[in-house]
Amino acid sequence: MMTPTTSTDRVTGRSAISSVFTVDDLLSEAEIGWQTRARMFAEQRISPTIETDFEDRHFRSELIAELGAGGFLGMHITGYGCAGAGAVSYGLACLELEAADSGWRTFVSVQGSLAMSAIAKFGSEDQKKTWLPAMASGQVVGCFALTEPTGGSDPAAMTTRAERDGADWIITGDKRWIGLASLATIAIVWAQTAEGVRGFIVPTDTPGFSATPITNKLAMRASIQCDVQLDGVRVPESARLPLAEGLRGPFSCLNEARYGIIWGVMGAARSCLEVAVDRAVSRDVFGGPIGRFQITQEKLATMLLEYEKGVLLALHIGRKKEAGTLTPAQISVGKLNNVREAIAIAGQARSVLGGDGITSDFPVMRHMANLEAVRTYEGTDEIHALVIGRALTGLDAFK
Numbered sequence: 001m002m003t004p005t006t007s008t009d010r011v012t013g014r015s016a017i018s019s020v021f022t023v024d025d026l027l028s029e030a031e032i033g034w035q036t037r038a039r040m041f042a043e044q045r046i047s048p049t050i051e052t053d054f055e056d057r058h059f060r061s062e063l064i065a066e067l068g069a070g071g072f073l074g075m076h077i078t079g080y081g082c083a084g085a086g087a088v089s090y091g092l093a094c095l096e097l098e099a100a101d102s103g104w105r106t107f108v109s110v111q112g113s114l115a116m117s118a119i120a121k122f123g124s125e126d127q128k129k130t131w132l133p134a135m136a137s138g139q140v141v142g143c144f145a146l147t148e149p150t151g152g153s154d155p156a157a158m159t160t161r162a163e164r165d166g167a168d169w170i171i172t173g174d175k176r177w178i179g180l181a182s183l184a185t186i187a188i189v190w191a192q193t194a195e196g197v198r199g200f201i202v203p204t205d206t207p208g209f210s211a212t213p214i215t216n217k218l219a220m221r222a223s224i225q226c227d228v229q230l231d232g233v234r235v236p237e238s239a240r241l242p243l244a245e246g247l248r249g250p251f252s253c254l255n256e257a258r259y260g261i262i263w264g265v266m267g268a269a270r271s272c273l274e275v276a277v278d279r280a281v282s283r284d285v286f287g288g289p290i291g292r293f294q295i296t297q298e299k300l301a302t303m304l305l306e307y308e309k310g311v312l313l314a315l316h317i318g319r320k321k322e323a324g325t326l327t328p329a330q331i332s333v334g335k336l337n338n339v340r341e342a343i344a345i346a347g348q349a350r351s352v353l354g355g356d357g358i359t360s361d362f363p364v365m366r367h368m369a370n371l372e373a374v375r376t377y378e379g380t381d382e383i384h385a386l387v388i389g390r391a392l393t394g395l396d397a398f399k
Contacts, residue, residue: 013276021308023311026315031086034085034089037093041072041097046063046097050222053222054101064138067138073135074112074135075090077116080128082116087259087318087319091262091263092263094264098264102265102370103223113260114142115143115186117252118144119132122243123201123242145178145187145188145190147175155197155250159174160174160230169200170234171202172232173191174229177226177377180224187202188201195245198244198249199250201239202235206235207234209229209233211226219370254378259334262338263314265374268371269345269346273304273307275349299348299351310338313338329390333388336381336388339374339381340375346364347368350368386398
């Protein structure tokens with residue numbers, strides 16, 4: 001059996017890719033700095049143990065404070081202890097974290113793009129001051145309780161309800177696939193009310209709140225997703241996000257998370273491409289390296305093309321986000337294309353690796369499994385295709 005490939009061993013693959021394609025000339029010094037710091041964190045703190053963590057279904061919560069100290073939590077938010085980094089800087093950090101494992105980009109996304117963004121966009125000044133600095137440092141973990149067991153793609157049909165009871169609210173319902181819920185300090189809970197959908201900051205130690213990790217996952221195993229039950233959870237009016245009215249609130253946060261995915265999955269794709277290039281030049285078959293065969297070179301070229309196009313698409317979308325001109329349909333284009341192509345790249349890489357490609361000696365099958373999960377959350381392929389179709393035709397296929 002081959003010696004397991006590490007990030008240090010993959011210099012050949014990385015150097016080969018960068019000799020053909022790099023976006024450094026299109027990035028600012030600050031953006032390159034964020035990318036470099038994220039890559040160092042991923043390689044030094046995540047990659048050395050990720051295969052074992054994936055196998056053992058272990059989430060290293062001790063890394064949360066380190067991510068906070070590095071400025072990666074809510075890094076796109078300005079003020080309240082957050083870094084105030086640009087959209088492209090945030091995207092590059094997502095790319096590097098997901099090159100190690102999708103679960104860690106997911107953590108940063110749930111914490112920053114979902115939970116923290118909900119408070120930053122729709123919270124009161126007191127709520128922002130109370131929670132955002134502690135979340136940016138990693139002292140407080142948040143989760144985003146939107147998805148329900150019977151309607152992941154149809155949040156408008158949510159059955160979780162919040163009823164007024166004097167000066168308080170009573171929340172009852174069930175949520176599913178809620179990242180970080182079992183270790184979170186607070187949950188951003190979305191519920192139907194008499195006035196429509198509203199959001200609430202719910203401390204997870206409130207009586208009636210319970211979170212149960214989903215343990216039979218074959219993807220995202222180094223991450224945490226939970227079933228959540230809200231059994232008559234009582235919270236005061238001060239827990240309600242005052243500016244969140246209707247589905248605009250959760251959808252706005254979801255678009256922040258989808259943006260990070262557009263970048264992140266290209267990190268997983270790059271990781272797979274790197275090991276495929278390494279294998280192509282190091283494994284001898286029929287008297288020489290398999291990389292000398294035309295069909296292998298065609299596979300590598302196709303992977304590089306799709307990776308390059310995906311990164312350039314992410315950069316284009318990032319610049320539009322920074323300019324304030326990004327539309328939901330454009331986010332759907334990025335999420336649909338880049339996840340789909342990352343999965344295709346992983347599959348091609350596995351074929352170059354041969355039988356060894358299905359082992360944990362290489363990260364490819366782990367990335368493939370994780371990417372299938374990423375393909376499903378924050379909008380399935382089908383949902384994003386319908387968003388794009390609606391933008392093209394003006395006709396709503398959701399109804």
